[in-house]
Amino acid sequence: MKKSFLSLLFLLTIVFAHAQSQVLFNTSLETVTVYRSGAELNHTVRVNLPAGSSEIILGNIANTIDQNSIQLSAPVNVTILSTTFVRDYLKTENKSxxxxxxxxxxxxxxxxxxxxxxxxxxxxxxxxxxxxxxxxxxxxxxxxxxxxxxxxxxxxxxxxxxxxxxxxxxxxxxxxxxxxxxxxxxxxxxxTDKSGTKGQLLLQVVTKEATTAVFNLSYLSPSASWVPFYDLRAENTATPLKIVYKANVVQYTGVDWKKVKLSLSTATPSQNGTAPLLSAWFLRFGSPNTYRNQSMQNTVQTMESRAPMKTASNRQTADDVDRNLATANNNILNTSFDLDIPYDILSNSKAHSVTLNTYNQPVNYKYYSVPKLESDAFLLAEIANYEKLNLLPGDANIIFENTYVGKSFINPNATTDTLNLSMGRDKKIVVKREKVAEQSGTKLLGSSKKQTFTYEIRLRNGKSEAVNLLLKDQYPVSTDKSIEIELISADGASINTETGVLTWKLTLKPGVTEKVRISYSVKYPKDQTIENL
Incomplete structure (x- = not known):
């Protein structure tokens, strides 16, 4: 009995001795999945553990993490008793x-x-x-x-x-x-980039015998994000549109990402994944605030429907894609882009440009002009079946005929079958809208006043080839019975009587000037004033 007690005491002494010493092991960052807001970092580390209980420190992890997201795996012969996240502010080597x-x-x-x-x-x-x-x-x-x-x-x-x-x-x-x-x-x-501060994970582990163990650590950090942007390139209106799909990646986790496998995802991992349910809505008499809290509690219930963190391997790609760096993976809820080569992303809060894909997309080019609002003609690229491109809303640089012409914005969340991308202004298409004075004026008719407006729109194609142009103008629409509006002339335009929008589909030949006219009258009581006429 005494011998057993002494053996137990000896073992406890060894355990406590091991528990008092903390050994630092710096982790290696292997892969990162960057979300629109936040990132999932995955580390590995090899540690040497003595028999019994040990306290070890896993270093070189992000300075800010969601502690509820920590996932740590170890070999079956190692038991993890506790994990504690801390920041290491003291060590000078943490300065970048x-x-x-x-x-x-x-x-x-x-x-x-x-x-x-x-x-x-x-x-x-x-x-x-x-x-x-x-x-x-x-x-x-x-x-x-x-x-x-x-x-x-x-x-x-x-x-x-x-x-x-x-x-x-x-x-x-x-x-x-x-x-x-x-x-x-x-x-x-x-x-200000916080790259001088890193995080640490304090672990208490137990193993029956001395061993070399490999730990796999993953967690979410809010200190990273990415936004999409594009280059739209076209040599002329006879060639396909090259869409260079890019991303600006920013991170300030305190850990420089060196040669990591990078993925970009449209998912939102920190968003609540439980779907709401409606219960019965009962009305009763009482003061407005009497049952507010109760009704709020009774109206919404939840059911577990946690969205998966990883995207499925169901792959869709465009038929006419020039593959550059990344593979797009889709599932019902989100899209991820797996970059084919390792990347270096420094922890400096600065945007790092990453190319995702390059698409050579057949498009239908057309010009668009609303001279009442803008005196220039805009080139539009019309794309069909754009869903397969996995586009996201974002800014775009426009390069047309090897010249940078400005910026545009891509909004793929359209409800139409085609997507119109603005390729900027084309100064070679001249559009002028002027009032025709001799066919405009005001007349008094008894107790009424009648004003007539006539505008002429002149269009000239200064390019060497014919172009298709969609021209729009409008006449006013009455919301009062005392205001009578008559469209006198629309010069062959398609008319939307509900909105007053007039549309011409024109083909402009090289060096030729086309003219269209619009004329309308507005009759209303002469003692009244229409401010926005």
Whole structure:
């Protein structure tokens, strides 16, 4: 009995001894899935564990994480007793390399400034001392004229040297202060990216025998995001539209992502995945606020319907895709892009451009103009079956005929069968809308006033090929019986009587000017005023 007790005491002593020492193991970041807001980071680490209980620290993880999302797997012979997330603010090696470099340069610059200021101060003091001793000898000293001239030349030369030297130090001091100011600004910018602070995971584990174990760690961090953007390139209206699908990835997790397998997902992992249910809505008499809380509690119930974190492997790609870097995976709820090559994304809060796909898309080009609002013609690229491109709302750079023409916005959340992408203004299509004075005017008819408006729209195609143009204008629509509107002439336009929108589908030949006219009248009581006519 005594022997068993001593053996147990010995084992407990070993366990407690191991538990007192904490060993740091830095993890290796293997893969990252970046969501529109947040990211899932996956690490691996190999640790050497003694028999019994141990406390180990897993380092090199994000500085901010959702602790409820931590998933840690270990071999079957290792039992994880507890996990605790902490930040490591104390260690100087947590400063980024860029921060340390600028910090060192700032220290040297301040030291150089101090040396300049010291030298300037010495010369200034010497000049003061020289000025105070100019009267040495005086009139009664018995100095000869030659000796006085020699002394005057010495003072003149010495004062000139000192003043020139002081001025030179002042110039150096100003330049050095400007250098220090720039370094300080750069240091302040680097200090805001949080790359100097990393996280740690404290683990308490137990194993029956000494072993080498591989841990797999994953968690969600809010300190990353991505937004889509595009390059729209077209050589001319006879060639397909090249859509370069890109993403700007930003991360400030404190961990530089070096050569990691990267995926971009449209999912929202932090969003509540439980779907609401409606219960009966009972009405009863009472004050407005009497049953508000009760009805709110009774109206919505929930059922478990957690959306999966990972996308399925059901793959859809465009028929005419130039594959560049990424593979699109779709399921019912979201889309993910798996990048085919490893990426480096530094933790500096700056956007890193990533190319997802390049599509050579057949499109139908047409021009569009609303001269009442804009005097220019806009080139539109009409895309059918655009769902397979997995586009997201985002800004787009437009390059047409090898020239950057501006920015546009892609909104794929349309309810139409085709998607119209604005390719910018084309100054070679000239559109002018002018009022025809001789066919416009005002007449008094008894108690009524009748105003007539006539506009002429001139269009000229300055391009070398014919173009199709969709032209739109409008006439007013009455909402009052006392206001009578008559469309006198629409010059062959398609008319929407509910909205007053007029549409012309025109084919403009090269170098030819086309004209269309619109004329309408508005009759209303002469003692009334229509402000927006």
């Amino acid at each position: 390399a860029a921060y340390v470099k600028v910090e060192d340069s700032l220290t040297i610059a301040k030291k150089d400034l101090n040396a300049i200021q010291n030298k300037k101060a010495v010369d200034e003091n010497l000049l003061v001392l020289l000025d105070k001793n100019q009267t040495v000898g005086g009139v009664s000293s018995g100095l000869s004229v030659a000796e006085l001239i020699k002394m005057a030349d010495y003072y003149k030369t010495k004062q000139l040297d000192l003043k020139n030297s002081i001025y030179g130090y002042q110039v150096l001091e100003t330049k050095q202060q400007a250098k220090i100011s720039k370094l300080q600004q750069q240091l302040n910018e680097l200090s």
